[in-house]
Amino acid sequence: MGYNCDFCGDQRPVVYCRSDAACLCLSCDRNVHSANALSKRHSRTLLCERCNSQPAFVRCVEERVSLCQNCDWMGHGTSTSNSRHKRQAINCYSGCPSSAELSSIWPFFQQPPSAGESSCERELGLMSINENIASTSWGPMENNISQDNTGIAITNDTCNSDKESSMGESSARLLDQPSGSKDTSLPKLCCPQTKYPGLSEDDLYDDFNMDEVDLNLEKYEELFGMTLNHSEELLENGGIASLFGTKDMPAADSDCQVAAPAEGSSVGLVNAIQPACSNAASADSMMSNKTDSILYFTARRPHPGESSAGDYQDCGASSMLLMGEPPWCPPCTETSFTSATRTDAVMRYKEKKKTRMFEKRVRYASRKARADVRKRVKGRFVKAGDAYDYDPLSPTRSF
DNA sequence: CCATCTTAGTCCCCCACAAGAACCC
């Protein structure tokens, strides 16, 4: 990947769009993501200033540099003298924020040459869905990270996808937004590193927009069946990124989520559910009960074409797991972790990645709805009125 | 150890047609 904007190929890229897997300059970011309502939902974050190819997730205060997880690890690993550097989590945003708004999101963000207010900016205020209700409290609420922080149980990789961002926003708002302080003028923000203490299911339900999320139940058996090699499985699934409750099984189009049923309806952390979900068969049966209260744990799944580095660093949780500290394990001493361990984990992850399937993404729900009810002959669509051997609506044959 | 066969798993094409995109007037 070069060091120029993926769109114009001219300017130096500043932000990274995960949905597009593209590094963009601010101008192109605004142009590209003002195209339509969907593109406005793309979550973007700063580009790593070290590798210039991965999304930054943390900013080193001392070095004044934004870093992706890999570069952060390289620069602030436990074995380095910089491991005590104070770092701040970098929030994601969506919509088309102005430079000033970006500065409010990222206090360290230097205001680039004015690009003028886009039409997107103006339209943003008109959007009816709950896209602009992110709290302005993100800025001051910087999630400081230090190497001492070992309690990483759940992180929120809401920067990953559009849907996730909306979900992350929901939960994050619940946790962090002072009541009545919604600012509809700001772009949607999400926080990459947020814990969810004391979150009630009802709270989640209230703010969870079902239309925004779908569930792609891929390799759930691995998630539920994880017994020994938890970290590897989480690597496989990209890491448990965030969790949200829901009352119905949605059907939309995010490709980065793994659903995990939990017994009962209480919301729990990942480490709390993993022993209860060790039976793939029961998981399967639970999957069929789509209307039951189910916990959905969203996890980052890398898209085809993403670099291996980005694959595991896309999710805070997974990367933390790579660092040898799964949340359900007692904190390890610093010396217990070696680069060999990490390398080994990465190798295992890459190995499994080769065998992974990437499920289809439904782009048009209406077409899917039609296909779902069309009559078929040996799986093929047949003309209306022709004989068929399979009718999704009624398992009968016409001949 | 190699060749052959069996089994299991995965991938990809096919179909009709509505929706959406592109084009023209």
Added chain:
DNA sequence: CGGGGTTCTTGTGGGGGACTAAGAT
């Protein structure tokens, strides 16, 4: 420049054939 009409393209899911890998003989 916008609206209406026409034409072209896209995408949707289940079944089955082709293909590959692993294991057995």
